[in-house]
Amino acid sequence: MNQPHAKPSVPPVPGLVRAACLVATALLFGTANAYTVKPGDTLYRLAQLHGTTVAELIRLNSLTSTTLEVGQTLRLPGVSTATANASVPGTVPSRISGVTVNAPATLRMGDAFILRLSGPGAAQATVRFPSEAGEDVRLPGERLTPIPAGNEFIVLGRVVLGKNTPVVYEIQVGQDVLQGRIPVTGLPQPLQRLNLPPRIASKLEDPARKAEDAAVEQAYARRTAQAWSRPFQPAAAVRARSSAFGQPRTYVANGPVAYHYGTDYLAPAGTTVMAVNDGTVVVAGMYPVRGGLVVIDHGAGLTSLYFHQRAVTVKVGQKVTRGQKVGEVGSTGLSTGAHLHLEMRVRGEGTDPAGWMNRLWPK
Ligand SMILES: [Zn+2]
Structure with missing residues (x-):
């Protein structure tokens, strides 16, 4: 986000x-x-x-x-x-x-x-x-x-x-x-107070959010065999990183502190979003908070997640290979501008995407 x-x-x-x-x-x-x-x-x-x-x-x-x-x-x-x-x-x-x-x-x-x-x-x-x-x-x-x-x-x-x-x-x-x-x-990052406008913050209260969270939790619980054999690659050609991994933040004034479990990359709407490595699509669709969402199970307890896309071009159950298009950058869900939010989760917990890029295993 x-x-x-x-x-x-x-x-x-x-x-x-x-x-x-x-x-x-x-x-x-x-x-x-x-x-x-x-x-x-x-x-x-x-x-x-x-x-x-x-x-x-x-x-x-x-x-x-x-x-x-x-x-x-x-x-x-x-x-x-x-x-x-x-x-x-x-x-x-x-x-x-x-x-x-x-x-x-x-x-x-x-x-x-x-x-x-x-x-x-x-x-x-x-x-x-x-x-x-x-x-x-x-x-x-x-x-x-x-x-x-x-x-x-x-x-x-x-x-x-x-x-x-x-x-x-x-x-x-x-x-x-x-x-x-x-x-x-620790990560020496100051608290970021987002103070989201009510129009956007209200998405946190969306009744469909429960189903959204359940869908990703199911993806996190998967334990399949390692599906990749080549190094990970970036998910999009991006201009800049706009929000760092691990940033502590509050979404609304006096709200609870949450961590930024992914990295945000700035890219124009419509930019191709690519699978960071081989795997199986386990979530694909539009959701209230994560917006146009794709989740790929890479096996070994590792999932990659792509948020806020304006279009999702893969289906649940589909096998994808590294670099294959899965969607397009957008600003759907809890987002205020076109960007890609990428997460790399190990057994459901967010890890720094930078630690994975251009390597077979994290450093
Ligand atoms: Zn983000």
């Missing part, structure tokens, strides 16, 4: 971060685990096993050398106290000896990311994100089966907008469980 004429306001919003969740996470995962160095251990291997970096291990332990000594105690950022308590003391790495995990060192709010699993046990691993419990997300803590990708197996993750507490992942192979966490930084 876009409001090209709105002036961004300056003051940041107090209380955007949900304090209760912050406290709970700190209680659960606030303590780094102590690990006793065993013969053959290297910083590189320990970093790989715990989804962190050599630099982070050096920083965390104030090391002056990369050489480890057997019996030396190290702090590991990637393992929670819960995991340490559940295992034989000092044997945490052996519990995941069959699987090497590579995770991003840090994430930003609204990022999509991938966990890479390799090694003989990777094919049997399942992944969960326990940090999703308590978040306002769809199917929190869902157990995910990694997707084969070359020599590795990967799992798509996402950081929910409005949360900057660490992402906690849990990898299970048989009875063995590894937990790791990834710190998250």
Whole structure:
């Protein structure tokens, strides 16, 4: 949704971060685990096993050398106290000896990311994100089966907008469980007060909105096989980006704060809108808020959404390929000027479209 004429306001919003969740996470995962160095251990291997970096291990332990000594105690950022308590003391790495995990060192709010699993046990691993419990997300803590990708197996993750507490992942192979966490930084964007005119804001109250939301929720719940094998491409030839992903905003004076789950691109009405990648059309039609809407299921829990189109040129059930026309830029629904609002949702949660473009997987 876009409001090209709105002036961004300056003051940041107090209380955007949900304090209760912050406290709970700190209680659960606030303590780094102590690990006793065993013969053959290297910083590189320990970093790989715990989804962190050599630099982070050096920083965390104030090391002056990369050489480890057997019996030396190290702090590991990637393992929670819960995991340490559940295992034989000092044997945490052996519990995941069959699987090497590579995770991003840090994430930003609204990022999509991938966990890479390799090694003989990777094919049997399942992944969960326990940090999703308590978040306002769809199917929190869902157990995910990694997707084969070359020599590795990967799992798509996402950081929910409005949360900057660490992402906690849990990898299970048989009875063995590894937990790791990834710190998250916020997006430094001031609150935008849109103060939509009543004529447009009234669309938020449209009785048909329930059916609209139900249609997209159904799309978010789909779990089909990965349908793409080529990098993602932009959805339209656009002049500029008019409203950034993740922008906190209010639509009406004193209304609740909502996040902008997509990116707005300025383009003249009638500009061709293209599928960002291969997939199946699961929603196609005119809706009160999203206007001319197309939703494509790309598989692997990923959907792309195209809002406010003046025309939709595909049908539900139709298979589309990357670059295929799905509609035309317009200003239908909750919109005040011609633009394309593009969303890239991972298991129903909005992720930054820029993280996907011209890549096979998000960065
Ligand atoms: Zn928008």
